Amino acid sequence: DQQVKQNSPSLSVQEGRISILNCDYTNSMFDYFLWYKKYPAEGPTFLISISSIKDKNEDGRFTVFLNKSAKHLSLHIVPSQPGDSAVYFCAASALRSGNTGKLIFGQGTTLQVKP
């Protein structure tokens, strides 16, 4: 049962353009969402998060949008840079339902930003 899904295994974007990574979830109890970036041979690093009380959170070039009714979130990277090339994981957590803090991850999307 894949509660968090990233349906696009890969995405290729030209440098300077916008990268949009998508994530869908099925568990309506999820109320806290995060994006992690992972380079080869390294652990995932936290990028940005959003609580379900918001529909947008911005941090520099990174913006996360949350559509609760559609159970969908997306990560926008503007402008994309070659250094952004990595695997991006979407993760979700259910804070209000006595959750312990564990995150459920999607399968990841490999982003390639071409110079």
Place this chain on the structure above:
Amino acid sequence: DSGVTQTPKHLITATGQRVTLRCSPRSGDLSVYWYQQSLDQGLQFLIQYYNGEERAKGNILERFSAQQFPDLHSELNLSSLELGDSALYFCASSEQGAGNTIYFGEGSWLTVV
């Protein structure tokens, strides 16, 4: 550097053997999480400990076990290893439990031959 330290970084062992992966959380973090990433797979949650006690269990096999010690470091024990156990095992930590960002170590590559 996330502050989460994992050892060993790489490990090759034979089927049927047992290995122990070690994790030191970030200073002050009480929660430790273990995740498994197999080839072409996402990060699968295995188990969480909070201040020495098991807090949550995910898709962890009965052949696997973990513990968190009084100094808050954690160990993941994998026994009767099978070829399919070959994966990258990540440890992560957070300050408390729910609501905190989880920080990951660099992982331990386990290859079972």
